C-alpha cells in the first residue's frame with residue numbers, strides 16, 4: 001500500500017517508532033476492553049490457564065483474540081505460540097494457519113504411524129510442536145472430536161508427554177462474553193439471541209418481515225447485500241457496476257501453483273485448477289476483479305504499517321494512476337488495466353490511498369508452498385456471500401434469504417448488522433430458523449444456563 005503523502009514525513013528511526021507505537025496501541029486497546037474481555041486476558045497472561053471463550057456475533061471475540069495474540073507476542077517468544085483456526089478464512093483473520101496444517105495432520109488421510117513419520121521428516125513441523133507452549137484455535141466449533149483426539153495422540157507421542165490434550169481435561173476456565181458491541185438495540189439483540197437458538201416468536205417474525213422496505217442512505221451510499229450463493233453475489237456486483245458511468249477495468253490475478261507448467265514435476269497429484277479452486281475458497285481476493293471510478297470497495301488486507309487500513313475497511317475508487325498521469329474521470333480506451341493503480345478514498349482515512357497488489361499463499365500440511373495469488377486487496381462491496389461475511393461488521397446491510405440452504409446462515413447474516421434501521425431483510429421465512437440441540441445443551445452446561 002502506498003499512501004499519497006501530501007505532507008512532509010520523516011522516516012528516521014522508523015523501526016523504533018513502530019515498536020513504541022505497538023506498545024502504545026496495546027495500551028490504548030487494553031483500556032477499551034470490557035470486564036469480561038479483560039478477564040480473558042488475565043486468565044491467559046497472568047493466571048496462565050487454558051480457557052474456552054465464546055459469545056454471540058458482535059460481542060468482540062475477534063477483537064479480544066487479536067488483542068490477546070498481540071499481548072502473547074509481547075510476553076512469549078513468537079515460535080512458542082500456535083495461532084490457528086479451523087478454516088483458512090478464519091485463520092487469515094487472525095494472521096495464523098489452519099489447525100490441520102499447523103499440527104501436521106493434514107486432511108487426516110494417513111494412519112497414526114504414517115502421520116508421525118511425515119511429521120518427523122518435516123523438521124519445521126516437528127520443531128513447531130516441540131516448542132509449542134500456547135495453542136490458539138479460533139472457530140473451534142468446526143473441529144470434531146475425532147480430529148481433536150487425533151491431534152492429542154500425535155502431539156503427546158511427538159512430545160513424549162503423557163499429559164492429555166483432551167478437551168474436557170485441558171480447558172480450565174469458560175468465559176461467555178455477554179456485552180454486545182456491534183449492536184445497541186436491545187429488542188434486536190434479544191431477537192438475534194433467539195434466532196441463534198433456532199427460536200423466533202410471532203412478534204419478532206412480524207418485526208423482521210417489516211424490515212423488508214426501501215432505505216435511503218445518507219450521501220447516496222449503497223448497502224452491502226448478503227446472499228447465500230456465489231451466483232447471486234456475482235450478478236449483484238456486475239449489475240451495480242453497470243449502473244455506474246464510465247469504463248470498467250478487469251484486473252486479472254496472477255495465479256501460480258506447483259502444478260503449473262512442467263507437469264512431470266508435480267508430485268502432489270492436484271491439478272492447477274484444483275489448487276486455484278482451493279485458494280479461491282479461502283480468500284476474498286478475486287481471480288477477476290472488476291473496478292471502475294465511482295465503485296464502492298472493501299479493503300481485504302491488514303496493513304502492517306497502518307492500523308487504520310484493515311480487512312473490511314470501506315472506500316470508493318476515486319481515480320486511477322498510470323505512470324505519472326492521474327485519471328479522475330474518464331480513462332482513455334488505449335490505457336490498459338495492468339498499468340493502472342487504483343486510488344481509493346477510504347471512509348476513515350483523510351488522505352487518498354494508492355492500493356498495490358498483495359500476495360495470498362497456501363501451503364500444504366508439509367509446509368510446501370502450493371499456490372499463490374497476486375491481486376489487488378480490493379473487492380466490490382455491493383454483494384458478498386454470507387459464508388465470506390463471517391466476522392464482518394456491516395453498517396448498511398441488505399440480506400436476501402431467498403436461497404438460504406443452511407439454518408446457521410440466517411443468524412450469521414443478521415448478526416453482521418449494526419443497527420436494524422440500516423438493515424433490509426428480503427425473502428425471510430421462519431421455517432429456515434433452526435439450531436442444534438446438542439450445542440444448546442453444551443452451552444447451558446458450560447455456562448450455567450445462559451440460554
Ligand SMILES: Nc1ncnc2c1ncn2[C@@H]1O[C@H](COP(=O)(O)OP(=O)(O)OP(=O)(O)O)[C@@H](O)[C@H]1O
Pocket residue numbers: 032033034037055056057058059060061062063064181182390391392393415
Ligand atoms: N472492547 C471493545 N471496545 C470497542 N469496540 C469493540 C470492543 N470489542 C469489540 N468491539 C467492536 O465490536 C465489533 C464486533 O467485534 P468482533 O468482530 O470482535 O465481534 P465477534 O464476536 O468476533 O463477531 P463475529 O462472531 O460476528 O465474528 C467490532 O467493530 C469491534 O471493533
